[in-house]
Amino acid sequence: MNTKATSLAAVLAAGLFTFACGGGETAAPASGAVAGAASVPTAGLAQSANPVLAQAVPTPEIEAMTKAIAGLGPHQQAAYPPIPFQGYAPPRPPEVVTAAYQFAAEHPEISSYVPCFCGCQQGGHKGNHDCFVRSRAVNGDVIEWEPHGVECAVCIDVATRSRQLFSSGASATDIRAAIEREFVPSAQTMTPTPKPPSAHDAH
Secondary structure, X not given: OHHHHHHHHHHHHHHHHHHHOOOOOOOOOOOOOOOOOOOOOOOOOOOOOOHHHHHOOOOHHHHHHHHHHHOOOOOOOOOOOOOOOOOOOOOOOHHHHHXXXXXXXXXXXXXXXXXXXXXXXXXXXXXXXXXXXXXXXXXXXXXXXXXXXXXXXXHHHHHHHHHHHHHOXXXXXXXXXXXXXXXXXXXXXOOOOOXXXXXXXXX
């Protein structure tokens, strides 16, 4: 009986992950202009009150890995590997997908502290950075992309919103807060992404 229950849970989890990243329909907000964007009330988003936030608790190992990745950015790279587009149209225009990959590559100090909401923690992702970057060289250059980001509208939308906010001058802390306000209310899951250090902690 326990085996059947476990199998059913695994199938349901896999189905949720596939649905969330299916492309056309997503619970995540569509990308839009930063100026005048609607603000989602923060009531009910406290760690103790919201089950999505309460379950997405980073371990000390994830905290350490995230800090190491964030320490690589901002990072410029002379040339990138080809974006792993598939033989069919991605859920967002190719230029939007490419911009998401480039933002993750150039700004791990932001993307590693931004969570994702598509269920990709099942694949070991710790934050939105991992949706696009699979591995880096010692100097921080991307040497292998994560193909998942090409196909997942949620990952792309989170990265696009982060990029928009960053371009408007928002800090990593403000970007993280805005992403949670916009995506958590319609999310069923979230990566266990550490919060960015405060300005005091960073010095």
